[in-house]
Amino acid sequence: MHLPPLAQQFVLHFGEMGSRWGINRTVGQIYALLYIAPRPLCADDIVESLGLSRSNVSMGLRELQGWNLVVPRHIADDRRDHFTTPGDVWQILRTLAEERKKREVDPTLSVLRELLMQTPSTEDDRYAQARMAEMHGLIEQLTTWYDDIRKLDSERLVSLLALGAKVTKLLDIKDKVVTLGRGRSDRKA
Amino acid sequence: MHLPPLAQQFVLHFGEMGSRWGINRTVGQIYALLYIAPRPLCADDIVESLGLSRSNVSMGLRELQGWNLVVPRHIADDRRDHFTTPGDVWQILRTLAEERKKREVDPTLSVLRELLMQTPSTEDDRYAQARMAEMHGLIEQLTTWYDDIRKLDSERLVSLLALGAKVTKLLDIKDKVVTLGRGRSDRKA
DNA sequence: TTCTAATTTCAGAAAAGACTGAAATTACCG
């Protein structure tokens, strides 16, 4: 691997973290490399920079495209495919959230729905089903919230984040405004 | 594995999902079993229910305790250790968020900080560092938000989720209120 | 203390996953 020092450290870190993030070392490195590359790279650039086999790079790029984290970009007068990561980090965050939800949450949600349709056959199954219902409820609330949030443009998303827990204060303000508008006495209904 | 039907399906699903969630099959199954168990289980109960080796169960329990997802619970007149999952699903969510952040986010944040301290030695490294700064900024904003949110009790967290993107509307309301209070003309300062 | 039950450790076996190079396929050019 011959890369400038900063790039190298960044790439190595992403490789190490790969397994924790549910991707493998090579895929992590390829992503990192493309993320900091000042221009789209072709597969051979990656082979050279990271010292991987050509076929491994091909598979890694495929996986990253499957995550929508890497996109092909055509370069004039070059037959080879080139690849980049979309530049806007907020967009990257959205993509990551979307894909992780699809892989890590949706299958469970759908299994839970199935299991909640069934009739428990033992006392323990009855209890188990109640616990599953709790989990299902939680996930539903989270995904409903997420479906709502994901539609925000980046600017609004940022201000929402900046607001943080202060939102609850706003909630109180809203309460007051509504109450004042109506006259009185129906708060916390 | 001999478990009532619903329990069995639930446990098998968690086993399959394990690898996507960064734990292994057995650990996923053990967690699932404890989650739906109507009372604390000892290691041998788990061995019997899931058909794993005693030592594997021991290691799985250790890992789950490391995640704070499973806690030991002493049972009167029984020398064996028993284990449960904390009951409140919102608390489970907090724990999960906390632990995943610790494992998946914090190390990267700290590496990024280090790399941003260094002086780039090539033109490409300069660009790379700028990209790292973008990533760092994003993660900082997210973790700041998270640090704020995590302090909320479950009730407030739920209402915040229920609010979803409507928060931005509230922001507008706040703007108006503030503006009215002040007189006029200094919105979006 | 001694005895026994419960648990953990750990070296090696088994399984899963990642990686490679050679061969096959695809895509483009003349």
Next chain:
DNA sequence: CGGTAATTTCAGTCTTTTCTGAAATTAGAA
């Protein structure tokens, strides 16, 4: 159409992770 460059596929190899059983350790009861 060839011919060639680029890419993908895949069977086999290598690496890593998971799992096991036997041995060691720990903790409680007598």
